[in-house]
Amino acid sequence: MASAPPQETEAVERLRPAPPRLTTGAKLVLVLGGTLLILAAIAVFATLQTTRLADSEASGRLRIAANEDARAIAAELMGDMTALRVAVRAMGQDPLDMPSCARAQGVFAQQSLTGARFLITDRSGRTLCGVPLPSAVPMPVDGSPIGADILPGNGLVLSVAHQGGRAQARAFFPLPFLQSLIEQNNHSDPIVSALELDGESLLLEQGEKRGPLERVKSIRTELGIAGLVLRTSAPSAPITSSLIVALALPLLMWLAAVLIGWFVVDRLLIRPLRQLRGIVAAYQPGEVLDISRVEAAPAQEIRDLADTFEAITRTVATHEAGLAEGLVRQTKLTREVHHRVKNNLQVISSLINFHARGATGPEAMAAYSSIQRRVDALAVVHRHHFAELEENRGLNLRTMIGELAANIRATAPENAAGIGISLDVAPLLVNQDVAVAVAFLVTETIELAMNCDPAAQIRVAIKPAEQEGRAVVRVVSRALVETDELRHLIGKRYGRVMEGLARQLRAPLHHDPLTGAYEIAVPIVGRD
Template sequence: MPTGAKLFLILSGALLPLAVIAVFATLQMTRITVEDVRSRLRVTANESAHALAIELAGDMTALRVAVRALGTDPADAPSCARAQGVFAQQANSGTRFAILDPHGTLICGDPIARAANPGKTDRGIAAAILPDRGLVLSITGPRGGNTARAFFPASFLSMVAAPTTRATAYGSVLTDDRDDQLVLQAIPGEQSFDRLETSHIDLGVAGLALRTTTRSAPITSSFVVALLLPLLMWAAAAGIGWFVVDHLLIRPLRRLRAAVAAFTPGEIIDPVAITSLPAQEIRELGDTFRAISRTVALHEAGLAEGLVRQTKLTREVHHRVKNNLQVISSLINFHARGARSADATAAYASIQRRVDALAVVHRNHFAEMEENRGLNLRGVIGELAANIRATAADISMSMRITLDVDPYLVTQDVAVALAFLITESIELATSCDPSAHIRVAVTPSDADATKAVLRVVSRALVDGDLLRELVKSRYGRVMEGLSRQLRAPLHHDPLVGAYEIPFAVQGRD
């Protein structure tokens, strides 16, 4: 049986009973406690809101009657006395009222400061909540006449809204249509992570509403069981899962990993230590590694033998190419000494310099072949300049070549093109002026960090009739072809007398 099936059956048999018990206990506890709390909260919230609405509506009705009566007769003392009688019962708690004429003069009651930003008028009554202090209700008589205001302190409103039952702690907050709040009663010991149930009831007076809150459910034995059962399930799952996975998978894989880590090319992995373990997949994986290592060992032996043959063949080819170039250079030199005219001797020398340029690049490439880093331009151009100077004609013996080359590494193709381009540029300069002073520089490119710039400068390369004629008839096509091989434009500065071209580099030595 696969290891995954074993693990699934073991975990299912161990955890399924615990999971079923936890689900039923949690559902039953939640349903009972939530319904009980909600039903008690609805009863309490309706009772508190009803008592508060009756008190506020009755007091404001008495003030409305007094305002209308005093609006008709300002000297109506009985109307004022009736209003005072209504508020006399709450006077000890700080409740008071004031009736003012249109000019703000007190007609009846006690002075009350005007509440800022009253809310919307509901049936002629406007409300303003003073946080942490109380509530101000105001009413205006017919046709903008007398005005009455009543102040209800928070302690009085809390007493009126207090529920008759004290078995459960409740919190109540008075709110208006502007979301201002007046806390009437806070739940003792309330914390931010408590689960709360809330009821919101409109009082029907000036947009006021009462929000009643209580804790959702106390901690009971069912709640403790519902909390502990998932922990027990986790502990059982972790223990059983660890036991199964460690003995069937982890330990065998650890032994197999050690065997694979100790593997070296040419050897064969022999995982004898994992053949007796219960995980069939691990045993099959060990057999697969053994077969792969055997195949790799055979291929390694073949590749090593082929690499030895290839190295010998490559060395032989390079050796023969180097010898052939030396033979060609010697033959050219032999024919140059037997030439019957100076022009023929100069032609042979020109051909020999180009063969030497190719030979220089090949010798440096053969020397760097083992490391495969690339050719060092400083060594290549230095040897090339020495060969050109050594094979110069007698008339060009006063020629000077100055080098300023950074140690860049390039491929063989780039080195061949640069060697020929430098040779052609120097040949062009000496054809214009045999005693020319030539400067060859290789510097970093300002535009691209992966490129460098070759610059050949000489006064002999300043624009002139002879230069244009030589470029057109002999050197121009060759130099243009080399620039295409380097995949970059060859720029000529006719005023300074300079040829320059960017080329790709592999790095610096």
């Protein structure tokens, strides 16, 4: 398949719709928004980093406080339970070992002020040492060597037993006693502490009431005693209104900057330029732009651009007026020239006719008639061309050939007074050069037929050809059948003229010697 010429390819590329482009306002929003969004993200990241550092510091303080509290509780409980374990071992061997009982009572002497109690019993439950536990405190039934049980709201019970089971001890540590152990640490931050065991919890230290946006961080510390765990909680950096503002302010500033930038550019540049574009798009050559709406534009550069457009349109209007005036003068001059040419052709035709009347011989009269027919043909073409000059559509072959045939009949010699010319001409339009050549060719062919056979009938037909933009001119007569007289006239006079007219029409002139027809294809510009 042959490739398209480069000119056609370029034309197709130009006709393709341009890809959609972003408006200036959209580009501004994207550029400004993208740039400021980076700054807003940096500000938000810095705020979050500050909050994270505060959380890290609070976590460090919480870890220190949890270790101190766990160490204080574990040390006290472990010391007490060690003393009880020694007493239980001694009294398990000798139930009457009062010194061991006295040593245990000495260890618990200070704790007893806060309600701490211990009780050592034998296998049957008989009291060996200590005092009975408060009736409100249930006795745990844990039989392990070291056991623990949390009494919610009351305190903690720890138990130890002799290896042989001959003696066992239980110690009750009330809540105030446990609270006194961690109050000695004087925490700077509000902390919530609680002992936990098997789903049971004993709250030791109550913090401040937390709000809905406050966050809490907790640490669980193993005490190393019967699976007891100390859960210590402290508030993290709270989500305060200042933090929310610090996080939201960069985003709000970014949004405000983008909207303000878009509004300013739209008001100062985009809208005035859009108005100016509408005014320029509605401009018609010869008019002067009305830039009164653009004169109020805030941007001085746009006002200067509008003034420039107005100055250009004034210049174009002045030039248009000058061109229109020159066109009017040129039209008048052209009409005058055509009028004078038409008058000159009429004068020449009248002079030929006048001299023809004074001719004495038939040869002279025939010569004058031949010349007059050619001048008439030229005058007919010129008259029709002048009539069609206003519309510039082209010359109508039907009316031109009809008038030409009438003139030929009027100037025919006496021996050819009965000549018949029939016309079959389509309403086709041609330019002046083609019309002159066709008129002269038809005139020469009809005159050749009259000289060969003055009584012959002649038919002139002009029809559209199969090829677009072409028509076929055909002149048929029995006088044009191949004869010695025809060959003599063609070789002596008519042949050279008819060949020259065919070259002017840039087409071959065909002669059919059997039917007596001359045929040639001529270009046309349209149909009437």
